[in-house]
Amino acid sequence: MGRAPCCEKMGLKRGPWTPEEDKTLVAHIKSFGHGNWRALPKQAGLLRCGKSCRLRWINYLRPDIKRGNFSDVEEQTIIQLHELLGNRWSAIAARLPGRTDNEIKNVWHTHLKKRLDPSASARQEHDEEEGQQANKKRKPAAASRKRKPAATAPVSSPERSVSTSTVTESSMAVEHGNSGSSAVSVKEESFTSASEESDEFQIDESFWSETLSMPLLVSGSNNDVVASMEPHEAFGAGSSSVDGDMDYWLRVFMEGGGDDDVALDLPQI
DNA sequence: AATCAAAGCAACCGCCATTAG
């Protein structure tokens, strides 16, 4: 019987979002939340499918998104988490406040993968060249061309009042929580992170340094220990489920730091 | 100044898991 398509393609707009669309979406979610993505575009008067709206919100319009270049510490975090979790970008993103799975995925594929294993990426490119000659994109392994950061905002970039790396625990919990389906909570909390609340969670270099150092202190060694562990090695033999493994590592993160404040401020999963 | 290849990133696609009826 096959499931219905995500949205009827007829008449629905695709491609880059315009500032007007962004404004409409933000205003609608601000007022009504996003309890039902499928119904949202119709209610908001957007000619988009719900999936597109959701993606735009999650990856770009959410007020707690942290934009701009990834710091070295963040990149190291991604590398280590990737060692542990593999391509589970959403799980990795859950541990990087303000970063989206899409963004992390992009960073991984454009920077980190090559950096970690240039020879492998070169091999892959070779394979790809043989496999799909039509592909127009070629990337020399040694290439290290850096694009100018974020000054080049996309056409559809909204004006972002929240460019700081501040985020509230509550909003992060909502956005990354597994239980989902809390439109009301989202409605109430999503936009508070941008406001001037006193208990905002300030993320800076020291936070990342402390966070990263936590499991390493526990393991009694340096970053390489964790980073070099195979997932099956890192995960305890007793824990069979992936979630249990993730919980384990989160616990290590939490317990590893002597600073309670930092531990408490870690994003909820 | 013009052209072209590569990098970067937003957005789409298709599948799977979960939930509601």
Add this chain to the structure above:
DNA sequence: ACTAATGGCGGTTGCTTTGAT
């Protein structure tokens, strides 16, 4: 218990920007 609807995720595509020539 079954089916359809919905949400969410990872993989991939393709457009825009950038830097080299």
